[in-house]
Amino acid sequence: MSESNLSCVLYGPGNVRYENRPTPKIEDKHDALIRIAYVGVCGSDVHFWAHGGVSRMVTEDEPIVMGHEASGIVHSIGSGVTHLKVGDRVAIEPGFNCRRCKQCKAGRYNICPQMHFAADPPGNHGTLSRLFKIPADFVYPIPDLLSLQEAVLVEPLAVAVHSVRLAKLVPGQSVLVQGSGAIGLLTAAVAKTYGARTVIVSDVKEEKLKFAGNYITRCTPFQVDLRSTPQQESQRLMALPNVQDGVDVAFECSGVESSAQTGLLALAPGGTFVQVGLGKPDQTLPLLAMCEKEVTLKTAFRYGPGDYEIALSLLGTGNVTVIPLISSIVPFKKAHVAWEKTKQGKGIKNLIQGIADEPSSDTD
Numbered sequence: 218m219s220e221s222n223l224s225c226v227l228y229g230p231g232n233v234r235y236e237n238r239p240t241p242k243i244e245d246k247h248d249a250l251i252r253i254a255y256v257g258v259c260g261s262d263v264h265f266w267a268h269g270g271v272s273r274m275v276t277e278d279e280p281i282v283m284g285h286e287a288s289g290i291v292h293s294i295g296s297g298v299t300h301l302k303v304g305d306r307v308a309i310e311p312g313f314n315c316r317r318c319k320q321c322k323a324g325r326y327n328i329c330p331q332m333h334f335a336a337d338p339p340g341n342h343g344t345l346s347r348l349f350k351i352p353a354d355f356v357y358p359i360p361d362l363l364s365l366q367e368a369v370l371v372e373p374l375a376v377a378v379h380s381v382r383l384a385k386l387v388p389g390q391s392v393l394v395q396g397s398g399a400i401g402l403l404t405a406a407v408a409k410t411y412g413a414r415t416v417i418v419s420d421v422k423e424e425k426l427k428f429a430g431n432y433i434t435r436c437t438p439f440q441v442d443l444r445s446t447p448q449q450e451s452q453r454l455m456a457l458p459n460v461q462d463g464v465d466v467a468f469e470c471s472g473v474e475s476s477a478q479t480g481l482l483a484l485a486p487g488g489t490f491v492q493v494g495l496g497k498p499d500q501t502l503p504l505l506a507m508c509e510k511e512v513t514l515k516t517a518f519r520y521g522p523g524d525y526e527i528a529l530s531l532l533g534t535g536n537v538t539v540i541p542l543i544s545s546i547v548p549f550k551k552a553h554v555a556w557e558k559t560k561q562g563k564g565i566k567n568l569i570q571g572i573a574d575e576p577s578s579d580t581d
Contacts, residue, residue, distance in 0.1 A: 223572055225345035225552045228280040230269040233553050241350035246297035249353040253571040254365040256345050257286030258559045266556040273338045284345035285311040285335040288368035298353040308371040310355040310525050311335035327521045347572045357525050360533040369568055370539040374528040375520040377403035380493045381411055383515050384466045388412025393464040395480050396471030396494060397425045399542055399566050404468050405433045410536045415459040432541055447475050451482035463488060472496030478503055486510040493517045542566045
């Protein structure tokens with residue numbers, strides 16, 4: 218087996234290189250080495266490709282291996298790993314927490330102060346490599362009926378599951394999902410599975426709403442009018458059938474300030490608002506209206522305990538499908554093509570294929 222580990226490395230905006238790096242070694246008995254099969258592209262990848270990062274930037278001196286939505290095949294495992302075997306097809310949860318702090322011990326490891334997320338500078342390399350090392354308890358075998366391409370979308374589906382669980386959604390409630398990208402579509406699909414009576418999906422683009430209408434059974438598309446104020450848009454939403462005095466739950470998945478304002482204003486008294494999309498740091502919210510209706514405002518950050526298992530269960534039972542969301546698959550050394558497609562709004566989820574490799578029979 219070659220000791221090289223071909224990786225897709227970003228050195229700054231528009232500056233990607235494909236280079237051999239040392240093959241990671243299993244040094245902890247609870248680690249696993251995964252041969253990457255596919256990596257998905259999300260909005261944060263586009264920010265890195267276009268601007269060099271989001272809050273923390275990539276530099277020539279501190280480049281990073283890209284990618285965090287990933288599936289693969291178990292290449293080797295540490296001696297303490299019991300739920301995996303070499304050759305298993307898996308989905309990867311790409312975050313590494315400290316396991317010792319107050320938040321980790323309380324079961325909220327996604328907000329661990331020491332959380333290291335894949336492809337997050339400085340120094341936290343991602344999954345766009347031939348081989349990727351990860352603690353084995355963040356590796357999940359996938360059902361036989363699920364393809365490795367579909368398994369990539371377990372990561373964004375877990376974000377949707379986490380958001381719906383935060384909202385404590387119950388059957389019969391009305392739901393507004395703002396933004397019909399991958400996260401918004403999956404959030405709407407999960408809300409349906411959890412028993413939402415009415416699901417409204419809003420977006421500024423008509424073609425995205427048409428896709429949402431075909432993807433989500435009996436959802437109500439709502440095209441946002443950019444010429445209107447949040448107050449006007451909320452009144453339009455509240456005039457829709459089966460909404461009455463407002464929606465019970467709103468999921469804001471775009472990160473746009475005016476969208477958040479609209480969603481909060483469109484809530485029914487006692488409603489719940491979950492901010493899922495990440496937007497600009499400082500945003501203005503209609504606090505007076507929120508107080509008068511005594512709404513609950515929650516914020517979602519990635520995923521936590523149980524979210525990946527639920528996401529895999531939803532896919533394994535067929536309650537949620539992600540096949541229609543996969544728009545293209547590009548070769549490993551054309552990763553920038555997938556980033557550009559996503560940057561230009563082409564497709565829902567563009568994938569990058571991993572590097573072909575032979576299975577290993579090693580157990581460390």
